[in-house]
Amino acid sequence: MIPLNGNRSLPRQALAWAFPLVRDRARTVAGVVVLSCIGSAAALLPPYLTQRLVDEGIVGGKVGLVLWLCAAFLVLMVGGVLVETLSRLTYLKLSAHVLFGLREQVWRHLQTLAPTYYARTRGGEILSRLDGDVAEVQRFALDAPMALLNGAFSLTVALVLMLSLSPLLTALVFALVPLQVAALMFTRPWLEKSAQAMRKESAAMSSFFVESLRAMKFIQASNAARRQEAGLRAHHGDYFAALRRSQLASLGAGGLQRLLSGLGVLLVFAVGGSMAAAGELSVGVVVAFIAYTTRAAGPLQTLAGVFMGWQRAKVSLQRIRELAAEQPTVQSPTHPVPLAQPVRGELRLDAVRFGYGAEAVLDGATLDVPAGTKLALVGASGAGKSTLIDLLQRHYDPQAGRLLLDGVRLDLLDLAELRRQVVVVDQEPVLTPGSVRDNLRFVAPDADEPMLLRALDLAGLAKLAHAGGLDRPVGASAAALSRGERLRIALARAILQDPAVLILDETTSGLDLPVAQAIIGAVDHVFAGRTRIVITHNLASVGAVDRIVELRDGRLVEHVPTRSAAPLLRIV
Numbered sequence: 029m030i031p032l033n034g035n036r037s038l039p040r041q042a043l044a045w046a047f048p049l050v051r052d053r054a055r056t057v058a059g060v061v062v063l064s065c066i067g068s069a070a071a072l073l074p075p076y077l078t079q080r081l082v083d084e085g086i087v088g089g090k091v092g093l094v095l096w097l098c099a100a101f102l103v104l105m106v107g108g109v110l111v112e113t114l115s116r117l118t119y120l121k122l123s124a125h126v127l128f129g130l131r132e133q134v135w136r137h138l139q140t141l142a143p144t145y146y147a148r149t150r151g152g153e154i155l156s157r158l159d160g161d162v163a164e165v166q167r168f169a170l171d172a173p174m175a176l177l178n179g180a181f182s183l184t185v186a187l188v189l190m191l192s193l194s195p196l197l198t199a200l201v202f203a204l205v206p207l208q209v210a211a212l213m214f215t216r217p218w219l220e221k222s223a224q225a226m227r228k229e230s231a232a233m234s235s236f237f238v239e240s241l242r243a244m245k246f247i248q249a250s251n252a253a254r255r256q257e258a259g260l261r262a263h264h265g266d267y268f269a270a271l272r273r274s275q276l277a278s279l280g281a282g283g284l285q286r287l288l289s290g291l292g293v294l295l296v297f298a299v300g301g302s303m304a305a306a307g308e309l310s311v312g313v314v315v316a317f318i319a320y321t322t323r324a325a326g327p328l329q330t331l332a333g334v335f336m337g338w339q340r341a342k343v344s345l346q347r348i349r350e351l352a353a354e355q356p357t358v359q360s361p362t363h364p365v366p367l368a369q370p371v372r373g374e375l376r377l378d379a380v381r382f383g384y385g386a387e388a389v390l391d392g393a394t395l396d397v398p399a400g401t402k403l404a405l406v407g408a409s410g411a412g413k414s415t416l417i418d419l420l421q422r423h424y425d426p427q428a429g430r431l432l433l434d435g436v437r438l439d440l441l442d443l444a445e446l447r448r449q450v451v452v453v454d455q456e457p458v459l460t461p462g463s464v465r466d467n468l469r470f471v472a473p474d475a476d477e478p479m480l481l482r483a484l485d486l487a488g489l490a491k492l493a494h495a496g497g498l499d500r501p502v503g504a505s506a507a508a509l510s511r512g513e514r515l516r517i518a519l520a521r522a523i524l525q526d527p528a529v530l531i532l533d534e535t536t537s538g539l540d541l542p543v544a545q546a547i548i549g550a551v552d553h554v555f556a557g558r559t560r561i562v563i564t565h566n567l568a569s570v571g572a573v574d575r576i577v578e579l580r581d582g583r584l585v586e587h588v589p590t591r592s593a594a595p596l597l598r599i600v
């Protein structure tokens with residue numbers, strides 16, 4: 029769960045989301061605040077000292093004072109640089125902690141979402157929320173309170189120092205603040221809309237790259253490289269338009285702020301300069317005020333920057349809220365029912381109804397699979413075989429009816445335990461980046477080397493098992509191994525998982541018959557006596573089975589029981 033509470037205002041939601049992570053690092057936060065305040069104070073002292081340098085040192089002819097003040101400037105300068113460096117490094121550590129913490133929460137949430145979410149959402153959309161949007165919210169959640177604290181402190185120090193020099197000029201400079209606030213409010217919708225366009229285009233561009241990289245071989249084989257380049261150019265065009273809009277918005281908002289600060293300097297020049305010319309004010313005070321007008325604009329501009337950052341963060345927070353609103357379709361029960369040991373692998377479907385939308389894919393599907401049965405599940409393409417498997421692994425819950433393992437309803441079982449006991453090897457097994465060893469350890473982190481080698485051996489990869497093959501890089505790309513080898517690695521993983529129920533989802537379809545039969549032979553050898561469900565379009569390739577069940581019109585229909593390998597039914 030991403031802890032975003034829809035009833036709070038958006039800024040409060042962003043702050044409340046990051047707060048626990050900031051609280052974890054209370055000492056670092058205190059360090060950053062103290063350091064940045066010291067830095068600001070060090071930056072505000074020089075104008076004050078300048079007034080003394082001009083009026084008392086230069087005009088008053090005190091050479092010693094001039095030299096002392098120069099030494100003080102030097103100390104402030106060096107100290108300022110050191111404090112700023114330290115403050116930035118501390119801030120970097122803090123912001124990384126908050127960013128990573130927020131991102132891990134979003135990632136944890138993503139890991140609970142059903143395959144339907146990934147089927148309907150573009151990869152780049154998810155990526156841009158996980159990356160850019162989380163970063164925007166983190167920046168705001170951390171920058172805003174810091175900038176407010178620092179800005180308030182700097183403005184107070186500046187105000188006190190300026191008032192002690194000239195209350196009239198101080199009033200003139202601060203009279204512009206309401207105008208600056210009004211200018212920010214005026215540019216707000218512009219900033220927000222441009223941030224929305226920017227996030228949208230950045231997500232579209234990421235999606236384009238993610239999808240094209242995944243389909244690179246197909247793009248090459250279809251001679252579509254030129255068309256993809258044209259697609260990329262189109263994205264570049266849209267991205268540039270959004271970028272220009274966003275730059276114009278921040279340049280406009282920032283430019284207005286700078287104009288107003290410039291106006292403050294002009295006012296000091298005009299009023300302070302005239303008063304100094306008339307002998308009503310010292311030259312040193314005018315010089316100090318010119319410096320203060322630009323310095324005092326510093327905290328104000330930082331606050332304006334926070335405001336502009338908030339317009340971007342608001343858009344990002346809304347995008348993360350959309351993601352947070354995606355509910356996991358299944359959850360592990362708080363008090364799961366333990367399975368009796370050893371798990372037998374008896375399956376039961378009881379009038380199961382399930383559909384992705386209004387239309388049912390399974391409608392009254394009923395089936396008893398005694399432990400140890402090898403069952404062939406057949407059915408026309410789109411009949412719902414894979415959907416049924418997804419229900420058995422509890423990627424979804426049925427809308428009606430029940431599914432049971434060893435007599436216990438699947439939704440009462442611990443989800444991890446269920447998925448340990450019901451393992452699927454499908455047609456295109458996913459291999460993780462890294463070596464064969466990494467792939468096997470992905471499902472069995474505690475398995476020792478002899479266990480890995482034995483699993484490879486049993487899966488028919490004896491050559492790999494005996495030739496230092498565990499170190500062989502598999503790579504994220506499927507191209508590194510043949511399909512038969514990838515399937516055998518997946519089978520070795522299943523062997524290591526040691527489930528009570530093994531499901532082969534069209535695992536061997538498309539392979540040469542001898543290869544398919546060899547893989548099924550390995551399965552039958554290793555998993556003899558365990559429950560096996562073999563989904564197939566070609567019964568000849570799956571060896572002898574105890575039962576054949578066809579999924580037709582949402583129901584499960586028993587076919588002629590057989591122990592022969594003959595292709596009784598061939599549905600393509």
Ligand SMILES: Nc1ncnc2c1ncn2[C@@H]1O[C@H](COP(=O)(O)OP(=O)(O)OP(=O)(O)O)[C@@H](O)[C@H]1O
Pocket residue numbers: 143144147384385389407408409410411412413414415416
């Ligand atoms: N994520 C999804 N969202 C919406 N509809 C889906 C989704 N996955 C599958 N379907 C639909 O559900 C129906 C059953 O699909 P399923 O993949 O279970 O069939 P199948 O029997 O395994 O087909 P095949 O033999 O071609 O693999 C199909 O009409 C399919 O379009």
